[in-house]
Amino acid sequence: MTFKAFIIGLLATFGIPWLLLVVVPYSTMRSLDPVEYGKDSEFTGAFVPKRDGRIKEGSRIFGQEGCALCHTQVIRPTYAGNDVHRGEWAGLRKSSSVDEDTRRETIAQDFQQEDVAHIGQTRVGPDLSNFGRRLEHYLKLNKSSRTPEQWSLMHLYNPKAVPRYEVPETGAQIITAWKSACPPKSGLFDKVQVNGAGYGTLPVDIEAGMGIKPSDRARALVSYLLSLKKDTLGNPLPDALNFNPKAPKSEE
Amino acid sequence: MAENNSTADSKDVVLRSSIDRSLRHPVMFLFASGALWLVLSIVLGLVASAKKHNPEFLTCFSWLDAGKVDAAHMSAMIYGWGLQAAFGIIIWLMARLSRKECTASGIILWAAHVWNAVVSYGIIRIMMGEGSGVTYMEFPSEVWPLLLVCYTTITIWSLVQFQVRDAGHVYVSQWYLLAGLLWFPWIAVTAWVFVFLMDGHPLMVAGVAGWFKGTLFSLFFLPVALGSAYYLAPKVTGRPVYSYNIALFGFWSLAVFGPWAGMEKLFGAPVPQFLPYAGAASMILILIPAIAVGYNIIKTVIGNSEVIAESPSLRFTAAGIVLFVVFGGLSVLLHTVPALKLTQFTYTGYGFDVLGLYGVFSLCAFGAIYFIVPRITRREWLSRRFIKWHFFCSIYGISSVVICAIAGGLSQGQGIEDLSQPFGTMAERATQFSWGVTLAWAFILFANLFFCLHLFLMWARLGRRSSHPTLLDAHHPTSPHGPEGEVDNYSSASA
């Protein structure tokens, strides 16, 4: 084998997958035509999902803190996994407190406004695609005095200090005994001096005159987490993307 | 080609020792700093694994927060240890096989220092929470071009040496090393451009990062490991490679299947379906080069079991190749659709990655290091016991990591697919297996602390002054490396 033959062979065997797997799909995905609402739909124009909260910044912090190593953000189609049927991961299930089934699989537009899609590496913790929706629902159902933001900040500071909610197939609301394996993210919080109760600090007791304050990074991260509402209620889906036939078409 | 003529032989010995002398400083620096990074990365891996079953472990240090420490662990292992060990092996092997002295040692040494500085900077940024946020490419975006410049400065001379080699037979190892040398910049530049420079769809950014990680193993670490194995197996046993044709077949099958790897990490995500399927198919087909290389190397060394038992280089290399065949077989089992569905988001992926990086690449790298270091320091290894501990604790540790992670992953996956169980069941199972992983890393740390110590003693020229190599069995009457007085076995140098 000559050097020339070797180089040609190497360029060919590398170049073809490079083109077919990386370059062309990358360009194609950048030039996706926006999906339009159908003629019968009450909405017109293009489907442009919007999320509230500090998406770009929070998404970057989510990646930097390595959350993507233990939490996923993808509801796979059923040939690839049971995620749609697992609890409230894909959306809210129909029950006495929920009128319509809002579950759906992840679509490509779900990751808009982020730099990189945090598909996730492992599921040491639950999938977070619908974390915002789930948390609001559970807190309301359990008449909790916490706001979603407070719950999330406490979870980041000390995961074992907040109750965990879970809904197996029977639809019952339980708080499981097993405590979270999520390690505390001490780097996101600052210890500050406070007078009295302290404004904007977490409800934890440390030394007298000191309080735990979430940093800006923690707030941005929580803002991003609470924006994770990738079900049919979040942004009305055009029929072309809506694989859940029972889903309502808009948020009432 | 060596002639059976004593002047030609002694000229060859002089050439070889001048090649070794020219490369002494850069190669020893690369190996020694690599070994230190290996120890550090294993410590980080221990912390990362410990946090999975004891979440409050070391919470006082925010730079060791979970997630960040996992990223730091993998990045340190790949860029601190893996790439530096690979550099040392590449530049020494290519110089020896092309029979050219290295004329750029000073430049390479400088570049190796800069590499260490850049990697340190990247790891510190990750631990401060200022990484890129992209899984599999966690270094901040400015680190990558610096790494590429250092890479080119270190390895371009090997590409030159190959082109100006004397006419004649090209060894299998040279094809593997040449390919690895070119593949790395191809995948790294592509990944850097698409992930950091251009503004692409978030899913494709994740996909390209996954592709980079997959091809980094199949198109860089694997060729370097195989190139080293194809050099050591004939060299140490004194027999030629069993079949040059099978060797070429193994090489080209890796070249054909390897570049498609990596995107199986996106299985189930809303990307064009053929992408993850192509990745999974490529990982299944990796069995073909694994069997070709395994068959070829085993046939080369078979019948020489005493040599494998005695020679540290061959023992580590043979273990690495056997694990490569195991890797190929496991790859087939783990990348079918039912297996992916079950294990995609479990510890299985981590165990499999560690099998590749430590079990295949690192064991072959250790084999090369145990061979190369005596030749460039002109000293022999001090302690047979250190080498044995390094070997056995590594084998035990890597088997444990792989078994616990893969079995744990299957159990985790089964737990999550079982809808009658709450999520907590799956999480509990995962925690139990992570204890096994932590213990295994502790063994591997123990092994490599001794390796690091041993290597540093050799670097300080405190090795044994002897031309009789350090063998793992003290009672063998003659050395498999050749008669006394020669550090090298030049009379069977043909491959």
Place this chain on the structure above:
Amino acid sequence: MDHTRDNPLKRFSAFWIAILLATSFGIALIITQPFAPDKTDKAYEMVSEGRLEIKDGIDRAQDDALNEAALAEALSPS
């Protein structure tokens, strides 16, 4: 040493061939990517049509409601 294969000129050209090979795919990207299609702003543009219509309506209504005479009188110094 075989002088037909190893001389400074050969080393020089080997160096640049090596650089060229290593950067080949990077160069391919530099050449092709500026011409790659990019519709990342297309959705924004499609949605902006509706938004601009509304804005036009508001502008017209405000223009109609503007009483030029009263405004001029209010602004004149007196």
